[in-house]
Amino acid sequence: MTRPADFLLSPWVLASIVVLVVNDHVLKWTFGGWLTGKVSDVAGVFLLPFLILAIYEAARKPFTPRWRTTAVEAAIVCGVVGFGFAAVKTIGPVGDAYEYMVGLLRTVVTASSGPVTPILVYRDATDLVVLPILAATYLVWRRHRGEPRPEGDPYPRSISATRKASSSDC
Numbered sequence: 735m736t737r738p739a740d741f742l743l744s745p746w747v748l749a750s751i752v753v754l755v756v757n758d759h760v761l762k763w764t765f766g767g768w769l770t771g772k773v774s775d776v777a778g779v780f781l782l783p784f785l786i787l788a789i790y791e792a793a794r795k796p797f798t799p800r801w802r803t804t805a806v807e808a809a810i811v812c813g814v815v816g817f818g819f820a821a822v823k824t825i826g827p828v829g830d831a832y833e834y835m836v837g838l839l840r841t842v843v844t845a846s847s848g849p850v851t852p853i854l855v856y857r858d859a860t861d862l863v864v865l866p867i868l869a870a871t872y873l874v875w876r877r878h879r880g881e882p883r884p885e886g887d888p889y890p891r892s893i894s895a896t897r898k899a900s901s902s903d904c
Contacts, residue, residue: 736802738788738791738792738794738795738801739787739788739789739791739792740878740879741784741787741788741874741875741878741879742784742785742788744874744878746780746870746874747781747784747874750777750780750781751777751781753773753777754774754777754778754781757770757773757774757777758774761773762774771856771858771861772861772863772864775819775861775864776864776867779815779816779819779864779865779867779868779871780867780868780870780871781871782815783808783811783812783815783868783871783872783875784871784875786811786815787803787807787808787811787875790803790807790811791803802879803875803879805876808872808875808876808879809872812868812869812871812872813868815868816865816868819861819862819864819865820862820865822855822857823855823857823858823859823861823862824857824859824862826857829855829857830852832855833852833853833854833855834850834852836852836853837850837851837852837853838850840853
């Protein structure tokens with residue numbers, strides 16, 4: 735596909751959305767505990783770079799023909815998400831600011847007229863074990879999107895390269 739944010743239709747992304755919603759709205763309230771917390775962290779950390787990249791591509795599309803996210807940009811977003819997650823989980827003032835900002839965003843999105851109610855983030859350095867999931871995020875993005883082909887190239891890069899190599903060998 736060649737539309738902004740088309741990677742959001744990847745089965746992995748869709749599955750992470752389902753896991754996050756079911757875990758946060760059903761399982762946490764039914765079972766609670768460290769396992770549902772880690773599941774939420776894994777799904778959220780996996781999903782957040784996709785959402786950021788989707789917004790980035792959608793914002794660029796009207797202004798430039800080169801709106802597609804590059805591999806470097808995707809890697810940077812994954813790195814920033816990792817550092818941000820680590821900071822929220824281990825640095826008190828950063829976690830406090832995050833709690834308030836998400837609460838403010840929730841208030842704005844729901845058009846609530848009440849006071850801003852910060853969310854609650856459990857600060858636990860053991861949550862950092864989920865950070866390797868960002869490698870999976872990058873690999874899923876890369877597999878779905880890959881590198882852009884030259885304009886007019888009807889073949890995927892691997893087939894095109896194979897055809898060029900075989901034709902130059904003759």
